[in-house]
Amino acid sequence: MLGALGTGTLPYLAALPAYAKTPAMAAIPYGAAVRTDPLYDDPAYKKAILDHCQIIVGEGGLKWIDLRPDRHIFDFTQPDRQLAFAEEHGLEMRGHTLIWYGAMPEWTETIASAEEARFELVSHIETVVGRYRGRIRSWDVCNEPIADNPTRDAPIRDSVWQRHLGRDYIELALRTTAAIDPDARLVINDYDIEQATDSGRAKRKAFLDLVRDLKARDVPLHAVGLQGHIRPDIPIDRSGLTAFVAELDAMGLGVLVTELDVIDDSLPGPVAERDAAVAAVAKEFLEAIGAACRPEAVVTWGISDRFTWVPIWFTRGDGMPNRPLPLDADYQKKPMMQVIEDFTRSFNQ
Ligand code: 9MR
Numbered sequence: 001m002l003g004a005l006g007t008g009t010l011p012y013l014a015a016l017p018a019y020a021k022t023p024a025m026a027a028i029p030y031g032a033a034v035r036t037d038p039l040y041d042d043p044a045y046k047k048a049i050l051d052h053c054q055i056i057v058g059e060g061g062l063k064w065i066d067l068r069p070d071r072h073i074f075d076f077t078q079p080d081r082q083l084a085f086a087e088e089h090g091l092e093m094r095g096h097t098l099i100w101y102g103a104m105p106e107w108t109e110t111i112a113s114a115e116e117a118r119f120e121l122v123s124h125i126e127t128v129v130g131r132y133r134g135r136i137r138s139w140d141v142c143n144e145p146i147a148d149n150p151t152r153d154a155p156i157r158d159s160v161w162q163r164h165l166g167r168d169y170i171e172l173a174l175r176t177t178a179a180i181d182p183d184a185r186l187v188i189n190d191y192d193i194e195q196a197t198d199s200g201r202a203k204r205k206a207f208l209d210l211v212r213d214l215k216a217r218d219v220p221l222h223a224v225g226l227q228g229h230i231r232p233d234i235p236i237d238r239s240g241l242t243a244f245v246a247e248l249d250a251m252g253l254g255v256l257v258t259e260l261d262v263i264d265d266s267l268p269g270p271v272a273e274r275d276a277a278v279a280a281v282a283k284e285f286l287e288a289i290g291a292a293c294r295p296e297a298v299v300t301w302g303i304s305d306r307f308t309w310v311p312i313w314f315t316r317g318d319g320m321p322n323r324p325l326p327l328d329a330d331y332q333k334k335p336m337m338q339v340i341e342d343f344t345r346s347f348n349q
């Protein structure tokens with residue numbers, strides 16, 4: 001199956017984290033975003049993670065709003081507990097995320113100059129990446145940098161970083177992370193890349209332009225994260241997604257699925273029908289990516305319907321609970337988990 005890697009990927013294998021180092025022999029590693037308390041308090045949740053995952057990532061904990069309640073405070077309680085769990089059980093933990101427009105504490109609105117923004121960005125990365133150097137080996141360095149409706153003049157999303165530093169904040173974040181942990185795998189992560197819409201096409205183009213520019217200037221970047229918060233009411237552009245991934249692969253970049261779930265508010269109510277539709281759309285997404293490369297990892301944004309962000313924004317009109325994830329609220333496998341298992345194992349040859 002080595003052929004499916006594309007030659008461009010090979011020079012980067014040395015930088016792959018341990019869980020992804022044997023692509024020709026092993027299945028693609030699967031992981032899930034975790035909440036901290038149930039890892040320790042809910043034995044069924046813990047068992048589900050240990051039964052299925054090789055990777056975890058904190059759904060929260062490393063975000064500025066969690067880590068930096070005050071300019072002078074770093075509260076590492078959550079990520080320390082998540083990493084302790086990962087290390088105790090032989091899992092890898094991905095870092096999400098260093099620089100994002102969202103989940104920012106109010107004090108960051110007072111950042112008033114380029115100099116101050118540069119200081120906060122660099123010292124944040126030095127402190128966080130320095131603390132976990134050699135232990136968190138894959139970082140979403142920049143999360144969601146592409147604008148929702150990118151234009152030629154404004155491809156990058158507004159944020160405190162973009163406002164003060166322009167798009168150079170992305171390069172600064174990547175270079176700083178690489179300087180602090182030269183062995184870490186550096187990822188830029190974004191969403192809605194799969195959509196067959198004008199904004200989806202524009203997002204793919206803006207993403208490729210950004211990545212090409214970074215590579216052309218030798219900025220350290222190893223992989224792109226496709227979140228995959230899939231909206232079944234919006235068609236997936238299969239060929240557009242495959243072509244996008246093929247371009248990344250040709251540039252020598254890896255691809256990860258980082259936050260897969262299926263936003264099921266528009267799907268039919270009956271559970272069997274809904275679970276089948278969720279699985280089908282996840283399959284379509286994964287296969288469009290797999291047609292162009294072997295993803296380094298498939299990570300879902302949660303593992304069980306018991307703990308999901310989806311109802312915060314996408315409550316169902318019929319009042320039924322959302323079912324966006326591979327296990328149901330009682331940790332039983334749904335068809336989506338079968339799709340993930342089949343997909344990740346299909347590269348195992
Ligand atoms: O699922 C996460 C939710 O619990 C948090 O409240 C929210 C804000 O921090 O972020 C959610 O996760 C997002 C992720 O960090 C980035 N991509 C979109 C995810 C879903 O909103």
